[in-house]
Amino acid sequence: MLEHTSLFKGDASKKLSADIQDTVGAVSWMSNICGPHDLQVYNSRRMHFRHVGNILSSTTTAIGYIEYGTDVTVNIEDLENSYSISLPLSGFQELSTPEQSIQSNITSGVIISPTKPCELSISGNCRKTLVRVSRQEMEQTLQSLLGKPVTRPLIFEPKMDANLGASSAWWRTVRMIEEELSKPDSLYNCAPFIRDIEQALIKGILTSQPHNYSDEIRDAFKRKLPAYIIKTIDYIRSNAKNDVHIDDIEWVAGVSRNKLYEDFKNYLGEPPTAYLKRVRLEGVRNDIFNLGRHESISTLAMNWGFTHLGRFSSEYKKLFGETPSVTQNRATP
Numbered sequence: 001m002l003e004h005t006s007l008f009k010g011d012a013s014k015k016l017s018a019d020i021q022d023t024v025g026a027v028s029w030m031s032n033i034c035g036p037h038d039l040q041v042y043n044s045r046r047m048h049f050r051h052v053g054n055i056l057s058s059t060t061t062a063i064g065y066i067e068y069g070t071d072v073t074v075n076i077e078d079l080e081n082s083y084s085i086s087l088p089l090s091g092f093q094e095l096s097t098p099e100q101s102i103q104s105n106i107t108s109g110v111i112i113s114p115t116k117p118c119e120l121s122i123s124g125n126c127r128k129t130l131v132r133v134s135r136q137e138m139e140q141t142l143q144s145l146l147g148k149p150v151t152r153p154l155i156f157e158p159k160m161d162a163n164l165g166a167s168s169a170w171w172r173t174v175r176m177i178e179e180e181l182s183k184p185d186s187l188y189n190c191a192p193f194i195r196d197i198e199q200a201l202i203k204g205i206l207t208s209q210p211h212n213y214s215d216e217i218r219d220a221f222k223r224k225l226p227a228y229i230i231k232t233i234d235y236i237r238s239n240a241k242n243d244v245h246i247d248d249i250e251w252v253a254g255v256s257r258n259k260l261y262e263d264f265k266n267y268l269g270e271p272p273t274a275y276l277k278r279v280r281l282e283g284v285r286n287d288i289f290n291l292g293r294h295e296s297i298s299t300l301a302m303n304w305g306f307t308h309l310g311r312f313s314s315e316y317k318k319l320f321g322e323t324p325s326v327t328q329n330r331a332t333p
Contacts, residue, residue, distance in 0.1 A: 013054040013181055013194065016064055020049040026068070033062055034132050035079030035114075039072055046070035046124065053130070054181050057191065059198045062132040063178055065089070074120040076112060083133045084112040085205070087162050087171060091126030095119075095158055102159045109160040109171070111209065115153045131174055133202060141202045142213060146220050156211040163327070164286050166208035172321055173201060228253050229267055232260070236272065240279045241304055246272065280304040281319050284312075288327050297324045 016033075020026045026049035027039045033051070041047050046069055053064015066086075086093070087109035095102040095110045096119045104110045112118055114135050122128075139150045161167045177197060180188035187193050207217060222230055235252045236244070246257070249272050253260050261271045268275060287300045298309055301324070306312035317323050 013056050013189070016051060016053045016055060016062065018049065018051040021047055023047060025049070030066075033082075034084045034130075035082045036077070037079070038075040040075065041068075042071040042073075043124075044070075047072075051130075053178075056194060056198050059137045059195075059202070060134050061137065061198055061201065062130070063174060063181075064130055065127060066130050067127040068122060068124065070124040072122050072124075074122065076120070077117050079112060079114045081114065081135045083114065083135065083138055083156070085131040085133070085160065086110055086128045087160075088126050088128045091123040091128075093120055093122045093126055093128070096121070097158065100158075104159075107161075107163050109162050110158050111156040111160055112158065113153070113155045113211075116155060116158075118158075129171075129174060129178075133205070137202060138206070141199065142206055142217075145203065145206060145217050146213065150213075152212070154211055154213060156205075156209050160209055163289060165282060166204075168320070170201075170204045170208050173204060175321075177201065225267055226263065228255060229263060232264075232272065233268075233275075236276050237279055240276060240283060243305065244276060249273075249276070277315065278319065280306065281316055284316070284324070285320060285327060288324060293328065297328060 018029050020029060023039055023041050023044065026047070027037065029049070029051065030039075031037060048069030049067070050069075051064055051066045053062060055062045086104070088105050090106070092103065092105040093110065095104060095112070097116065102108075102110055109129075110120070112120070135154075139154060142154055143150050162171050177188065180186040183189075188197065206213075207221075232249060232253045236249065239248075250257050250260055253272075255263075264270065264272045264275065270278070281304075283304045284297075284300050284306070287295070287303070288297065291300070301309060301312045313324055320327070
């Protein structure tokens with residue numbers, strides 16, 4: 001039975017709220033959000049579907065939280081016009097495709113692409129963030145990045161890391177958008193502003209998550225970047241563990257320091273020194289997950305060139321939203 005559902009209009013987004021205790025109602029609601037599917041409920045008496053979130057008006061991207069209250073399995077032949085991206089905040093889910101089976105929990109999300117049949121099993125205690133992006137918006141943004149028409153379906157690799165690299169930054173961006181949309185006086189409620197944020201979110205997943213157009217995007221990106229920027233990026237990534245200084249980076253770039261800083265900010269959004277620091281922080285985080293509890297955080301940090309451990313911990317938390325010790329506690333032993 002549908003106890004409450006609302007769809008309130010706003011300048012930049014529409015509020016979503018559903019509280020449903022029957023299978024038919026839950027399927028109907030989620031079919032309107034993400035696309036056609038079947039739902040198998042294992043204990044109908046405990047069925048209690050909830051969905052709270054926002055639809056961003058300019059791209060119809062939906063961001064919110066859902067839960068079913070009991071174990072369910074979602075069967076999908078083809079979402080048709082949507083990409084469904086989810087990450088558990090508690091509990092777990094398992095995505096099964098003809099090619100593979102993927103476990104999803106707080107460290108790993110999943111992406112369901114149109115035209116790809118799958119089965120998604122969701123635990124009764126699973127509460128998850130759900131992002132729905134329309135196929136039209138995804139393909140239009142992909143086309144703008146490529147500079148040419150999209151001729152075949154865009155298919156993402158279904159497993160999406162929530163701990164490491166650019167994909168984890170994408171999830172932090174989603175959380176920031178959710179938080180800001182909940183504030184009545186937020187700039188994110190201004191339609192002209194949120195449009196750019198929405199576009200950045202879609203571009204972010206296209207550039208952070210592997211898919212069948214990833215190589216073409218990288219090629220297009222490299223064609224747009226000055227050759228010396230590409231050379232400098234390669235140098236920084238290859239030598240991030242070494243004692244690298246701005247003088248070394250400037251020498252490799254072969255341009256003046258002012259031009260180097262200006263172009264890095266224009267093309268990458270940050271100066272070369274900040275880029276080097278981010279590469280190092282991501283390197284430490286990757287080592288924490290790979291080595292688990294077998295190596296101390298201080299040793300890993302110093303391996304990546306951090307000598308002031310207090311400052312390292314502060315910068316790590318600022319970038320990843322948690323302290324290194326919290327990351328280590330979640331790492332596989």
